[in-house]
Amino acid sequence: MSDFAFSVQIPSSGNxxxxxxxxxxxxxxxxxxxxxxxxxxxxxxSGSPIGKMTNDFGQDxxxxxxxxxxxxxxxxxxxxxSFAANTYVITGHDxxxxxxxxxxxxxxxxxxxxxxxxxxxxxxxISDLRFMADPLAGRSPEMGNACIHLGWQASRFWCERVEAxxxxxxxxxxxxxxxxxxxxxxxxxxxxxxxxxxxxxxxxMIINGGYAVRINDPRLTVDSLDPSEFAxxxxxxxxxxxxxxxxxxxxxxxxRPIDVRPPVGSVVASFRMKDGFLGTSNKxxxxxxxxxxxxxxxxxxxxxxxxxxxxxxxxALTLVGYRPGGIQQMLLTNMEFPECAxxxxxxxxxxxxxxxxxxxxxxxxxxxxxxxxxxxxxxxxFRSGGDRFAPNAYGAWLGAGCDDFIFALNDLRGNGTNFxxxxxxxxxxxxxxxxxx
Numbered sequence: 001m002s003d004f005a006f007s008v009q010i011p012s013s014g015n016x017x018x019x020x021x022x023x024x025x026x027x028x029x030x031x032x033x034x035x036x037x038x039x040x041x042x043x044x045x046s047g048s049p050i051g052k053m054t055n056d057f058g059q060d061x062x063x064x065x066x067x068x069x070x071x072x073x074x075x076x077x078x079x080x081x082s083f084a085a086n087t088y089v090i091t092g093h094d095x096x097x098x099x100x101x102x103x104x105x106x107x108x109x110x111x112x113x114x115x116x117x118x119x120x121x122x123x124x125x126i127s128d129l130r131f132m133a134d135p136l137a138g139r140s141p142e143m144g145n146a147c148i149h150l151g152w153q154a155s156r157f158w159c160e161r162v163e164a165x166x167x168x169x170x171x172x173x174x175x176x177x178x179x180x181x182x183x184x185x186x187x188x189x190x191x192x193x194x195x196x197x198x199x200x201x202x203x204x205m206i207i208n209g210g211y212a213v214r215i216n217d218p219r220l221t222v223d224s225l226d227p228s229e230f231a232x233x234x235x236x237x238x239x240x241x242x243x244x245x246x247x248x249x250x251x252x253x254x255x256r257p258i259d260v261r262p263p264v265g266s267v268v269a270s271f272r273m274k275d276g277f278l279g280t281s282n283k284x285x286x287x288x289x290x291x292x293x294x295x296x297x298x299x300x301x302x303x304x305x306x307x308x309x310x311x312x313x314x315x316a317l318t319l320v321g322y323r324p325g326g327i328q329q330m331l332l333t334n335m336e337f338p339e340c341a342x343x344x345x346x347x348x349x350x351x352x353x354x355x356x357x358x359x360x361x362x363x364x365x366x367x368x369x370x371x372x373x374x375x376x377x378x379x380x381x382f383r384s385g386g387d388r389f390a391p392n393a394y395g396a397w398l399g400a401g402c403d404d405f406i407f408a409l410n411d412l413r414g415n416g417t418n419f420x421x422x423x424x425x426x427x428x429x430x431x432x433x434x435x436x437x
Contacts, residue, residue, distance in 0.1 A: 069093060078129060080104040094121040100129025109133045113140050115149035123156040133166040141202035146172035152185050160191040168202030170195045175210025185210040195220045203236040207243055217247030233259045239266035249276030258285035262293025271298040284308035284316040289326030299331040306338035311366055315343035321350025329353035337361035339389050343371040349401050352376050363389025373399030378406045385414035395436060398423045412436035
C-alpha cells in the first residue's frame with residue numbers, strides 16, 4: 001500500500017506547496033499543534049468529561065488536503081497528534097489512502113451524528129489511526145453514524161490497524177446499489193480492527209451487502225461487563241453474498257456478539273467464521289430468519305460461544321429458521337459452549353442441513369448442552385458433560401419433531417439427565433455409539 005503516486009500531508013499551518021501538477025506535498029510536520037494535553041487525553045481514555053472541544057483544525061486541513069488531490073486519488077498522511085473532526089467527511093476519490101501514524105494519530109469526534117469517513121470511490125484505504133469520541137458529544141448509537149462507511153461503489157477497500165474508542169458503529173458497509181441490485185461492493189478487507197468502549201445500543205460492525213468481504217482478527221469490547229450496560233451487537237449481518245471472519249476474533253461483553261438476521265427480501269448467501277472468542281455476552285449469538293430474510297449457508301469452526309448471562313435466551317448460540325427454508329445449511333465444527341445460562345446450542349424446527357461435528361458443552365446448569373428440534377441434521381463426536389465447569393442439566397435434548405437425522409458417537413456422561421430423546425426411534429432416526437444414553 002506504499003506505492004501511491006500522489007501524496008498530501010496535513011500541517012498545522014494549512015499552507016500548501018505545489019511541487020508539480022497533481023502532486024501536492026506539505027513540507028513541515030513540525031508545525032502540528034496538539035490541542036489537548038496529556039492529562040486531558042488521559043481523561044478522555046477513562047471517560048472523564050473534559051469539556052466540549054471546538055478546534056476545527058483537523059477537519060479543515062483534511063478537506064483542504066483532499067481538495068488538492070487529483071480525482072485519481074493519492075495518499076493523505078495524518079501525522080502524530082490529535083485532530084478535531086466536528087462534521088462527517090465524504091471522500092469521493094478513487095485510490096484514496098488515509099494513513100495515520102498509529103495510536104498516536106487521534107481523530108477526535110465532537111459531532112453526535114454522521115459518518116466520519118464515507119468512502120464512495122474505488123480502491124480506498126485507511127490505516128494506522130484512532131477514532132476517539134468526546135465523552136460529551138453524545139455520539140449516536142444508531143445506524144448512519146459510523147466511523148467508516150462504505151458505499152456500494154467502494155470495491156477493493158482495505159482497512160488495517162484502525163481503532164475506535166467510545167463510539168457506536170465502527171464500520172457500516174452498504175454494499176448494494178439500491179437502484180440496481182446487480183451492482184455490489186466486491187473484495188473488501190478489514191484487518192485488525194480494535195474497538196474499545198462501544199456505547200450501549202450500538203452495532204459495532206454492520207454488514208449489509210457486498211461480496212468477498214473479509215474481517216480479520218477483530219477485537220471488540222464494551223465499557224463494562226455488567227449485562228445491563230452491554231452494547232447491542234458486535235457484528236450485525238443483514239445481508240451478504242460472501243462474508244468471512246477469520247483470525248483470533250474476540251468479541252467481548254455484548255448483548256449479542258454475532259447477530260445474523262436478514263430482513264424481508266434479504267439473503268445471507270455465505271457466512272463463515274473461524275477461530276473466535278464470543279464470551280461474556282448477555283443473550284449470546286444467533287442466526288435468525290424471523291425478520292423475513294433467508295440464510296442459505298453458514299459455518300463456524302473453533303469458536304468459543306458461551307458465558308451468556310440471560311437465561312431467557314434459548315442458547316449461547318441460537319438458530320431460528322422460523323419458517324420452512326429460513327435456514328438452509330449450517331455447519332458447526334469443534335464449537336465450545338462453556339457456562340451457558342440456558343442451552344449451549346439451540347436449533348428450532350425449521351433449521352435444515354445442520355451438521356455438528358466435534359466440540360463440547362460444559363457448565364449449563366439450567367439447559368442442555370445441545371438442544372435440537374429440527375430435521376435432517378447430524379451430530380457426531382460431541383462431548384456434553386461436566387468436565388471443567390459443572391454438569392449440564394441435560395446432555396442432549398432431541399425434540400419430538402426430529403426426523404431424518406444421525407446422532408452418533410457422542411459422549412453425554414456426567415449431566416443431571418444425560419439424554420432426552422423425544423423423537424423416538426425409527427429407520428430414519430439413526431442413534432448409535434453414544435456414551436451415557
